[in-house]
Amino acid sequence: MSVASSVLVPYASYLRVYEPLGAFPEPERGHWARYAGRAETPTAQDELRRSLADLLPTPPVPVPVHESGDAFVAHVDGVVVVCPWRTRLRGWLALEELGRARDADPARSLPGPVLDAMLPPVVRAQVAADHERWRERNPDARPWIRTAVWQVPVRWFTLFADEEREYEPGDPERGAAPVLRYRTPMVQARRRLARALKTLRESIDEGPMTEGVVEIGRWLEEFHPRALVELDYGGLVHVLSPERLAADRSAADAAEGVAALRDGDGEGAGEAYGRLAERWRAVRNLQFAN
Numbered sequence: 001m002s003v004a005s006s007v008l009v010p011y012a013s014y015l016r017v018y019e020p021l022g023a024f025p026e027p028e029r030g031h032w033a034r035y036a037g038r039a040e041t042p043t044a045q046d047e048l049r050r051s052l053a054d055l056l057p058t059p060p061v062p063v064p065v066h067e068s069g070d071a072f073v074a075h076v077d078g079v080v081v082v083c084p085w086r087t088r089l090r091g092w093l094a095l096e097e098l099g100r101a102r103d104a105d106p107a108r109s110l111p112g113p114v115l116d117a118m119l120p121p122v123v124r125a126q127v128a129a130d131h132e133r134w135r136e137r138n139p140d141a142r143p144w145i146r147t148a149v150w151q152v153p154v155r156w157f158t159l160f161a162d163e164e165r166e167y168e169p170g171d172p173e174r175g176a177a178p179v180l181r182y183r184t185p186m187v188q189a190r191r192r193l194a195r196a197l198k199t200l201r202e203s204i205d206e207g208p209m210t211e212g213v214v215e216i217g218r219w220l221e222e223f224h225p226r227a228l229v230e231l232d233y234g235g236l237v238h239v240l241s242p243e244r245l246a247a248d249r250s251a252a253d254a255a256e257g258v259a260a261l262r263d264g265d266g267e268g269a270g271e272a273y274g275r276l277a278e279r280w281r282a283v284r285n286l287q288f289a290n
Contacts (some may be wrong), residue, residue, distance in 0.1 A: 009289070011239055015146040015156050015216075016188070016230045018074050018081035023224035031067060036073045036080045044072070044234065047085055062119055063087070063091035063127050066269065074228060076185075081228050083144045090143050091129040095124065131151060142222050150287045151280050154273075155212040155232050157254035159189040160194040167244055180245055182231040189229040193217050196258045203261040203269075239286055 021029050021036075047070070068087040071079065106132065137142070148156075160182035170178035194212060200210045220229070237245060253276045260268035 010149070011235045012147050013152045013156075013234045013236055013257045014084045014230075014232045015148075016072065016232065017220070017223045018072065018076075018083040018228040018230065019144070019224045020079055020081050020226055023227070024082075027064055030256060031069065032071060032082045033080075034082075035069075035071060036082060037166045042070050043071050044084050044232075045072075047087065055130070062095060062123065063130070064088045074230075076228050079226075083230075085145070086143050090145060090147070091142060092127065092134075093143060095119075095127060096131075096148065118282055134264070142219065144223075150236075150284045152231065152233065152236070152250065153212065154208065154250075154254060154276050154280070156277075157251045158213060158258065159190070159192055159256065160184050160231060161188075162249055162252035165249070167245065169246070178237040178242065179247055180229045180237060180248065182251060184229050186225055186227040186229055190220055192218070193220065199258050199262045203264075213214075234284065239283065248279070250279065 006245055021033055024032055047068075066088065068085040068191045070085045070087075072083040072085070074083075075081070161184070164182045164183050164184050166183065168176075168181070169178040169181045170176045194215065196218065197210065197213045200213060204210070233240075233245075240248070257276070259273035260266075260272060
């Protein structure tokens, strides 16, 4: 087993959009139709292993030279939907986010010497230049997958209902990890987001929560109305105990908070969001634990 393949999924969650084949122009549509017809398609763990393998050479390859031709595949009511990995684009965006995070809060980011050892400045500069040239040719490009490290952003939960929660405890003896995810049709996600945004704007001042909801809404508008939206706890299942995973009802807490705000119940909203904030603060703090 290689070094890369022996590493666990990173402590990240994912918000994904799966689109029907009809949303893609030819020849991409034909590619995904043939791809979805394969007996087996790669998993999130496979994507991770490939990315980690690129970081082993000297100098490392933080962003693939070529865009991935892989995707996640699902079936919804007999319809094939795909979520392209777009690993190269997401690599560029992740490095941009890393830079913004360091500028915003250096104390909670990778120390400069550590970052330079992992990704030398000359490598980061070349990657940024490559991205800028690519963006000039592809100004409308957007990822089908969003990633959050050591948390699930609270605004993501506004897209889902508690009854859409899917939890599988896993089986350590068979090497099966737990799975916790939500899936909903795009029309439902947009409807819930619009209601949440209306309530937030009527109840509280403009701030990070409202801005985050607006930004997610703009992203969702880029996709087919019959798409599927998925929130996957990803590698976070490795840092949460089975008891905490089973008891986690974050989407229900988010919905309760929005409903309380809509009804003018500030105390009820505070209690619901307090549960959410405390739950995810505890998870984020684990990244600084020995």
